[in-house]
Amino acid sequence: MSDELDIPRDTSVNDEHTIRILEEKIRAMQIETESLRKELNYYKSEMEKLLSPPLIEAIVLDVLEDGRVIVKSTSGPNLVVNVSDTVDFKSIRTGKYVALNQRGSAIVEVLRDREDPLIKSMEIIEKPNVKYNDIGGLDQQILEVREVVELPLKKPSLFKELGITPPKGILLYGPPGTGKTMLAKAVAAESEATFIHVVASEFAQKFVGEGARVVRDVFELARKKAPSIIFIDEIDAIGAKRVDLGTSGEREVQRTLMQLLAEIDGFQPLDNIKIIGATNRIDILDPALLRPGRFDRLIEIPLPNIQGRKQILRIYLRNMKIDGSVDVDELARITEGFSGADLKNLCTEAGYIAIREGSHFINMTHFKASIDRLRSKKISKDVIDRGEKYV
Ligand SMILES: Nc1ncnc2c1ncn2[C@@H]1O[C@H](COP(=O)(O)OP(=O)(O)OP(=O)(O)O)[C@@H](O)[C@H]1O
Structure with a gap:
């Protein structure tokens, strides 16, 4: 026993020492008992919770x-x-x-407050304030969108008379920041339609069936607010080809896509709802989405060419205080690879450089410094991303 408790053999000499060791052992056991008691209480309360009736x-x-x-x-x-x-x-x-x-x-x-998944997933703009002439370098695309979205919404009788079926949905595809969202907003504004903006990745909800419910609710709302344009950004998030449906997350995404297809199939081409999808990954889209009667008109929104860049720069320069040194042709020439969003950033950044210098006008040197800054900051990364993503 004494061996077990580490008590020195010569107890007559070491009584005090023995007592101290025993006291320490008792304390350690008390601590152990206390912690086991807490653990027992925890498991008891967990059991109670599991056995209690659901609320x-x-x-x-x-x-x-x-x-x-x-x-x-x-x-x-x-x-x-x-x-x-x-x-x-x-x-x-x-x-x-x-x-x-x-x-x-x-x-x-x-209970804790939580967000309504429907509200979290979308934005409704009754009257978007983008006009076609705010968009540069996309004249052809604007014409096409007007023909297939705006005209059927505004003058369905024209199509009925001639027996033509306009597409229910169009797909805008191209690199990021090239004006897909702007174009969708502009066509909603010009068609006097409610603009319902949903980001498809937000459809991928935590709970089973919730993504499909949100899709149903979005279409329900579009019917209530008609004429409406439903703009589905990043449609590849739910519309990518699937190789295997192994995980429950993938099955949930598939259910959401099925619901979207069912909703699209459920209305008529001349109903006053149109769908505009947008993606920069057209290469991975499920062909089911592109079948006739769904997103059956594909419109490419590419990076602007030199003429396009000139037009976009002119739009932003309209409202800027620039001096005579600013040469738009030269700026368009040296911004190869810039998207519309990059060109807008370029103008804003040039303005900041002028402010920092205390200058009352923005000059060509400010623009050139801004180009250098943007190029070194992000362009190389963007080009790499685009190379991988955009087909
Ligand atoms: N063609 C353009 N003309 C004028 N401004 C543009 C153009 N393209 C982009 N912009 C500017 O860049 C911003 C972002 O563009 P937008 O959101 O329309 O691009 P997007 O193609 O929808 O991008 P993403 O694929 O990343 O959603 C716009 O708000 C606008 O200020």
Whole structure:
């Protein structure tokens, strides 16, 4: 025993030492017991949670003067319920998510706020303020979009009369920052249509079936707000060809795509809804998306050529205080590889350089310094990205 407890053999001499060792052992065991007790309590409470009946989720519609609350339970009906004493009454407000007890008679917990996936995924602009002449270097594409989107929305009778079916959806493809979103907004503005902007990667939701629900809700909203244009950016996020559907995430993306195709198939070419998809990865799109009656008109939005760059620069220079040294032709010539977004940044940066110098005008030197800065900062990276992504 003494060996076990590390007690020195000569106990007569070492009584005090022995007692100290034993006391330490007792303390260590007490600590151990305490920690096991906590662990036991934790598992007991986990067991209780698992065995307790499930709660019902609801959203607060109104708080009544008599202290009761009207809620809409997610399982269906509106209910008038009490508030349990364990809940802070002040935290209950319209729009809050709460948990009801199993009988659905009382609020027993106020839940954490969370975002509505529909609201998170989209932006609605009743009247976008982009005009065709704000867009440079895309004259041909503007003409085509006007013909296949604007005209059928504005004058469906023309198409009916002649028996022509316009496309339900078009796909704008090309490198980033070339004006795809701008063009979609401009056509919505000119067609007096509501612009519903969704980013497809936001459709990929956490919960099973949620992506498909958001797609359904977006189309429902488009019908309510018609005439509407639904702009689906980064459509490759849900519309890429799939090689295998191994993970549940991939299956969820596939379900979302199926819902999108079903919604597109569900309306008529001359209904007052149009869909514009955008991607810089047309090479990886699922051919199902490009079948007739879906995104069946493909419009390339390339990087601007020298003429295009000149037009875009002119648009931005319109509102800038420049001096006589600024040569637009020269600027367009030395900005090969720049997108519309890059050219806009170039103008803004030149303005900043002028401000830093305390200059009242922006001159050619400011523009050239701005080009050098942008080139070294991002262009090389962009070109590499484009080389890999854009086909
Ligand atoms: N052709 C253009 N004419 C004028 N401005 C342009 C043009 N292209 C891009 N821009 C400017 O760049 C900004 C970004 O462009 P936009 O969002 O339309 O590009 P995008 O092609 O949709 O890009 P992404 O593929 O990254 O979504 C615009 O708000 C505009 O200021």
